[in-house]
Amino acid sequence: xxxxxxxxxxxxxxxxxxxxxxxxxxxxxxxxxxxxxxxxxxxxxxxxxxxxxxxxxxxxxxxxxxxxxxxxxxxxxxxxxxxxxxxxxxxxxxxxxxxxxxxxxxxxxxxxxxxxxxxxxxxxxxxxxxxxxxxxxxxxxxxxxxxxxxxxxxxxxxxxxxxxxxxxxxxxxxxxxxxxxxxxxxxxxxxxxxxxxxxxxxxxxxxxxxxxxxxxxxxxxxxxxxxxxxxxxxxxxxxxxxxxxxxxxxxxxxxxxxxxxxxxxxxxxxxxxxxxxxxxxxxxxxxxxxxxxxxxxxxxxxxxxxxxxxxxxxxxxxxxxxxxxxxxx
Numbered sequence: 520x521x522x523x524x525x526x527x528x529x530x531x532x533x534x535x536x537x538x539x540x541x542x543x544x545x546x547x548x549x550x551x552x553x554x555x556x557x558x559x560x561x562x563x564x565x566x567x568x569x570x571x572x573x574x575x576x577x578x579x580x581x582x583x584x585x586x587x588x589x590x591x592x593x594x595x596x597x598x599x600x601x602x603x604x605x606x607x608x609x610x611x612x613x614x615x616x617x618x619x620x621x622x623x624x625x626x627x628x629x630x631x632x633x634x635x636x637x638x639x640x641x642x643x644x645x646x647x648x649x650x651x652x653x654x655x656x657x658x659x660x661x662x663x664x665x666x667x668x669x670x671x672x673x674x675x676x677x678x679x680x681x682x683x684x685x686x687x688x689x690x691x692x693x694x695x696x697x698x699x700x701x702x703x704x705x706x707x708x709x710x711x712x713x714x715x716x717x718x719x720x721x722x723x724x725x726x727x728x729x730x731x732x733x734x735x736x737x738x739x740x741x742x743x744x745x746x747x748x749x750x751x752x753x754x755x756x757x758x759x760x761x762x763x764x765x766x767x768x769x770x771x772x773x774x775x776x777x778x779x780x781x782x783x784x785x786x787x788x789x790x791x792x793x794x795x796x797x798x799x800x801x802x803x804x805x806x807x808x809x810x811x812x813x814x815x816x817x818x819x820x821x822x823x824x825x826x827x828x829x830x831x832x833x834x835x836x837x838x839x840x841x842x843x844x845x846x847x848x
Contacts (some may be wrong), residue, residue: 522793526785529800533581536807540577541569543815549666571705579704580810580824581803584775585815586716586765587611588802589795591776592757593723596730596791597754598653598662601784601839604777605762606660609669610645611773614672614766615696617641623680623690635711635767643756645669650755654748677766699770699825701810712768719761723795726753730791770826773834775802781839805831 541553549567556562556569600628605611621627621637644722645666653666684690729750732740741747752763754781765772779802787793809827816822 523638525797533804538578540811541573551657554575575706577703579701580806583765583769584803584806585763585799587776589781589799591759592780592798593754606773608666611771612673612760613645614642614763615771619693627798639763639768643759646755646759670814679711696770698823699772700823701769712764715760715764719757722757727792772827775828778832778835
């Protein structure tokens with residue numbers, strides 16, 4: 520019963536959170552005015568605030584979280600390790616590095632597609648490296664160490680680009696991508712990222728049955744007909760596309776892709792295939808709620824969403840790692 524209700528309950532919670540995001544802000548709006556704005560019958564100012572500012576921002580936060588959540592769940596199933604996620608494996612940092620590179624050299628101004636394509640390229644480069652390593656080693660710890668190395672290198676390279684930034688405007692844009700934010704996102708930016716988010720999600724959902732087989736172990740999964748190489752490539756490709764799209768939309772957002780699948784797993788009997796959709800919904804919900812907190816927090820300068828996600832997710836990461844160590848011990 521709980522498994523059947525999980526997805527509808529999470530979907531309803533996401534809709535409520537997105538609607539709540541339309542209510543709250545520097546000037547809260549009453550429910551009736553937001554409802555009127557959504558159906559096009561309100562004051563033009565209310566319609567502008569809801570349709571052009573608050574709703575696209577909430578949707579950007581949800582889509583970003585959903586992409587990271589489903590990618591994290593798929594990578595955890597592939598590597599059979601609850602600590603795996605796009606950020607830990609260096610995918611998000613590599614995507615941010617390539618996006619920052621396009622900002623530094625002014626390439627992003629040439630076409631609106633340059634920035635998302637740069638993020639996709641960085642994400643794919645990192646995921647292909649992880650996939651290549653996955654084909655050559657049986658140790659998930661080795662893959663995570665490679666991911667830590669990728670994150671460290673990407674962080675150092677981004678720091679170098681910031682240090683050499685030609686003007687304050689370039690520096691500000693690069694900092695935004697490093698810290699992660701969905702502030703001032705438009706429907707056009709969501710539209711540019713959507714093809715990558717949708718294609719990555721579709722690939723992961725299409726290949727999800729292989730993740731269930733992998734819970735038996737690679738030899739057993741291969742024995743019942745699973746093509747391990749194809750499964751790794753599809754999972755890495757799907758995670759890379761979805762993560763690249765999320766970075767193109769919101770910059771680097773860490774840890775939510777690791778925490779959400781971990782919270783969902785007990786409700787789906789630890790089946791990686793059945794955890795994909797609930798993980799996407801829960802991660803999207805978490806980021807929408809976190810972004811609401813960012814907007815209503817009484818701070819002089821608005822906190823970045825990636826900073827808040829890391830402040831919440833990093834302690835959860837440590838807790839999961841300690842629990843895993845205790846169980847293994």
